[in-house]
Amino acid sequence: MPMYEFRCPSCGSLTTELCKLGENGESLSCPGCGHKGLAKKISKFSSPGVKGSSGGTCSPGCHGNCSGCH
Template identity: 70%
Template sequence: MPIYEFGCPGCGIQTTELYKMGEKGESLTCAQCGHAGLIRQISGFASLGVSGGTGGGTCSPGCHGNCTGCH
């Protein structure tokens, strides 16, 4: 069962919860402030840790990830 992070729109705290199929966080309650309905966070930041010039084809050699003068 996958684990996702949920953010509370009330107080902004992030919690890690087991994610059941079909679960959108609406039935979850914030343990901090009691706000009903949490927002599922999207973990799509894997590409941010990739440095340039590693043969990815999108960054030129010498690019350190900020892509200044790269593309």
């Protein structure tokens, strides 16, 4: 299952939850203040400007081996 970060709109605390794909946080409660319904944070995968060490620079078909692409 994927992990998502949720932010409590009431107290602002962050919580990381393992939840099923498509979970939007409406059914989750804040562990800090008990507020029902958390706001899902944008996942790291879609953050702009951060290039990881894998992916992005490899040619198609490299599969992380990189022996032939750079």
